[in-house]
Amino acid sequence: MVFSIEIRGVVQGVGFRPFVYNLAISMQLKGYVSNNAHGVIILVDTTKYKCEEFIEHIRANRPPLSDIESIDISQPNENHTFKDFTIKKSDNSQELTSMIPSDVAICEECKSELEDKNNRRFEYPFITCTNCGPRFSIIKNLPYDRKNTSMDRFKMCKKCQDEYENPKDRRYHAQPIGCFECGPSISLLDSSGKELHVGNIVDEVVKFISDGKIVAIKGIGGYHLVCSALNDKAVQLLRERKQRPSKPFAIMVKDIYMLKQIAMISSKEEVLLSSNKRPIVLLKKTEIESLSSLVAPKINQLGLFLAYTPLHHMILQKLNSPIVATSANISYEPLCTTKDEIMRLSCVWDYCLEHDREIVNSCDDSVLFVENEKIFMLRCARGYAPAYLKLPKKTDKKILALGANQKNTVAISIDDKVVVSPYIGDLDGLSSVEYFKSHVDTLKRVYDFEPDVVVCDKHPHYESTKYAKELKAQNENIELIEVQHHYAHVLATMGLNSITSKVLGVSFDGTGYGDDGNLWGGEFFVCDTSSYERVVHFKYFKLIGGEKAIKEPRRIALSFLFELYGKEVLKLNNHTIASFSAHELSLLYQAWIKGLNSPLSSSCGRLFDAVASILDVIHVCSYEGESGLLLESLYDESVKDIYEFSVLNGEIDFSVIFYQILKEENKTIAVSKFFNTLVEIICDMSKKYDLPLVLSGGVFQNRVLLRLIMRKIPDTILPEMFVSNDSAISYGQAIAALQFKTL
Numbered sequence: 228m229v230f231s232i233e234i235r236g237v238v239q240g241v242g243f244r245p246f247v248y249n250l251a252i253s254m255q256l257k258g259y260v261s262n263n264a265h266g267v268i269i270l271v272d273t274t275k276y277k278c279e280e281f282i283e284h285i286r287a288n289r290p291p292l293s294d295i296e297s298i299d300i301s302q303p304n305e306n307h308t309f310k311d312f313t314i315k316k317s318d319n320s321q322e323l324t325s326m327i328p329s330d331v332a333i334c335e336e337c338k339s340e341l342e343d344k345n346n347r348r349f350e351y352p353f354i355t356c357t358n359c360g361p362r363f364s365i366i367k368n369l370p371y372d373r374k375n376t377s378m379d380r381f382k383m384c385k386k387c388q389d390e391y392e393n394p395k396d397r398r399y400h401a402q403p404i405g406c407f408e409c410g411p412s413i414s415l416l417d418s419s420g421k422e423l424h425v426g427n428i429v430d431e432v433v434k435f436i437s438d439g440k441i442v443a444i445k446g447i448g449g450y451h452l453v454c455s456a457l458n459d460k461a462v463q464l465l466r467e468r469k470q471r472p473s474k475p476f477a478i479m480v481k482d483i484y485m486l487k488q489i490a491m492i493s494s495k496e497e498v499l500l501s502s503n504k505r506p507i508v509l510l511k512k513t514e515i516e517s518l519s520s521l522v523a524p525k526i527n528q529l530g531l532f533l534a535y536t537p538l539h540h541m542i543l544q545k546l547n548s549p550i551v552a553t554s555a556n557i558s559y560e561p562l563c564t565t566k567d568e569i570m571r572l573s574c575v576w577d578y579c580l581e582h583d584r585e586i587v588n589s590c591d592d593s594v595l596f597v598e599n600e601k602i603f604m605l606r607c608a609r610g611y612a613p614a615y616l617k618l619p620k621k622t623d624k625k626i627l628a629l630g631a632n633q634k635n636t637v638a639i640s641i642d643d644k645v646v647v648s649p650y651i652g653d654l655d656g657l658s659s660v661e662y663f664k665s666h667v668d669t670l671k672r673v674y675d676f677e678p679d680v681v682v683c684d685k686h687p688h689y690e691s692t693k694y695a696k697e698l699k700a701q702n703e704n705i706e707l708i709e710v711q712h713h714y715a716h717v718l719a720t721m722g723l724n725s726i727t728s729k730v731l732g733v734s735f736d737g738t739g740y741g742d743d744g745n746l747w748g749g750e751f752f753v754c755d756t757s758s759y760e761r762v763v764h765f766k767y768f769k770l771i772g773g774e775k776a777i778k779e780p781r782r783i784a785l786s787f788l789f790e791l792y793g794k795e796v797l798k799l800n801n802h803t804i805a806s807f808s809a810h811e812l813s814l815l816y817q818a819w820i821k822g823l824n825s826p827l828s829s830s831c832g833r834l835f836d837a838v839a840s841i842l843d844v845i846h847v848c849s850y851e852g853e854s855g856l857l858l859e860s861l862y863d864e865s866v867k868d869i870y871e872f873s874v875l876n877g878e879i880d881f882s883v884i885f886y887q888i889l890k891e892e893n894k895t896i897a898v899s900k901f902f903n904t905l906v907e908i909i910c911d912m913s914k915k916y917d918l919p920l921v922l923s924g925g926v927f928q929n930r931v932l933l934r935l936i937m938r939k940i941p942d943t944i945l946p947e948m949f950v951s952n953d954s955a956i957s958y959g960q961a962i963a964a965l966q967f968k969t970l
């Protein structure tokens with residue numbers, strides 16, 4: 228009997244066909260395997276019993292990078308006779324073109340070959356196979372074939388070619404393969420850009436790092452700046468040169484054993500860290516610390532990840548101690564991916580470990596954390612990007628969603644899915660905007676995509692909004708849709724959880740443009756996928772100095788002090804007041820009372836700032852989200868009390884809570900009660916509206932807040948397995964675009 232087996236899911240470009248081929252051969256089956264529009268199709272001539280056994284084997288032993296969504300078995304009407312089992316070449320037009328595979332960390336088999344003196348790829352820094360290596364970062368066009376990647380300029384040697392063509396080989400159709408003879412190679416530069424000719428480059432780099440030097444290392448999706456994580460002087464030097472006084476650095480380690488000496492991990496975190504995506508995972512620091520205290524000052528978490536390329540692996544094996552590995556970029560500019568770009572940073576590094584495989588699509592490291600056994604993301608990039616997320620319904624329209632201005636991502640719609648770009652970053656400088664446009668172009672090129680609908684934020688000054696308007700100006704047939712920032716946030720979490728019905732959506736965020744022109748960010752919506760009503764929000768307060776207030780928590784605290792005490796503030800004795808001169812205070816008072824450059828805001832993120840300043844935790848931030856992280860570290864589980872609050876005419880007046888904090892003598896108690904109060908506010912609203920509770924917005928990157936809510940309201944709908952910050956906006960925008968009647 229002939230059976231047709233259709234397998235859907237992530238089954239193309241992941242070694243599925245040779246796997247099926249080898250399995251069929253070992254089971255002495257006849258037939259063929261081929262790619263089709265939905266995935267993989269197999270025809271076998273055998274008994275029903277054997278066919279079932281075959282499928283069982285497929286399920287149990289599928290290639291590591293594959294993911295099976297469904298297996299359908301039928302019996303074809305036509306007659307087939309087979310002499311043997313073959314891999315049938317698929318009609319190219321039939322190939323599924325909607326999936327760009329992500330970059331994958333080195334696999335165990337390649338790792339052991341890398342360390343095997345008798346292997347021809349012993350210590351070859353670019354060793355890969357079908358189950359590992361770069362993909363997204365080297366791809367120029369789909370389908371994912373060598374000629375469409377930056378490997379096209381490396382002509383395979385005879386030995387590599389044989390492996391590539393042999394279905395029984397682990398490297399059958401592994402697009403990035405190469406060896407010392409034919410593949411990419413590494414080189415070493417000094418800070419003038421001159422190539423250094425040394426015996427063994429990796430040994431030399433290891434020596435530099437041990438000596439406290441800063442080394443730029445070209446990886447998969449960009450460059451890292453690397454130094455010893457044990458050496459205070461080196462870390463301090465990196466902080467000074469990079470002008471990054473306190474933002475935590477990520478640490479890369481050799482293996483899980485080394486990692487366990489630095490941080491406490493749960494089994495879930497261990498699985499995540501060791502997965503072939505190798506993200507940075509935020510972990511709790513252990514008490515005994517061998518690391519430099521300058522790596523992540525004043526906070527109780529640490530971002531750690533395992534070596535993920537053969538090159539990192541070789542360096543860390545030889546160094547045998549943890550390294551700081553931070554993305555190499557000039558402030559406000561995108562990640563460096565070319566030699567020219569890294570040379571512009573040569574004042575920061577002493578040596579650069581270069582290679583000649585071009586990075587086509589840059590990709591930062593992904594950052595995740597686990598709370599209450601659930602996975603959340605801070606940055607969706609290498610290994611996870613592009614992300615393929617669900618749309619509530621299929622659409623024929625081609626939607627391009629351009630995202631927010633900070634932590635930008637862009638997205639396009641394909642059928643019932645949204646493809647979300649990796650983390651692009653903040654669109655603050657000219658080169659960042661260019662970088663953003665290049666990501667839009669990549670999606671358009673790879674997917675052969677021309678948008679009918681362009682979606683952007685309502686903020687008129689966002690670079691992404693300006694670009695949307697440019698696209699509209701170039702082509703008036705394009706439909707332009709503007710979506711409110713926080714509604715897009717809620718829609719993103721709803722989309723992740725396949726919810727379209729009415730919910731109570733909480734959007735606690737930094738600042739975003741509201742429908743009334745004020746800066747929202749502490750909102751409760753009653754909404755579904757077609758409309759929203761803002762039912763409750765934090766009462767507006769003034770951001771004295773606008774943009775400046777976002778970087779200076781003390782300005783937010785001062786705004787509340789002015790509200791409570793007016794001009795009398797000048798007589799008060801507290802840390803916020805003490806951080807200003809008398810002259811500044813009187814100027815700021817004028818600005819506050821007249822509303823000069825002091826926009827109104829309901830942002831919850833800014834409330835963290837106000838609390839952090841009034842408790843003397845921080846008055847001026849050196850990186851975004853710093854006040855929240857510092858407050859998190861002060862939270863004490865044993866404190867159960869809350870502050871009084873009230874909801875009047877749909878507004879929660881935070882100055883009432885602020886006044887109580889001001890009277891508190893103990894900092895830890897104040898911080899803990901502040902967190903408890905926020906949770907209580909959410910619980911209160913949840914009871915009042917009696918709708919499914921949906922959380923969204925950057926504030927929910929705060930682990931303490933998430934943990935407390937999950938405990939209190941276990942069925943809360945969360946932004947799981949994706950980001951809750953502004954990187955989620957493009958996804959939410961794409962969902963919003965579906966509702967418009969014209970679509």
Ligand SMILES: [Zn+2]
Binds near residue numbers: 336337354357
């Ligand atoms: Zn491999």
Ligand SMILES: [Zn+2]
Binds near residue numbers: 407
């Ligand atoms: Zn070769």
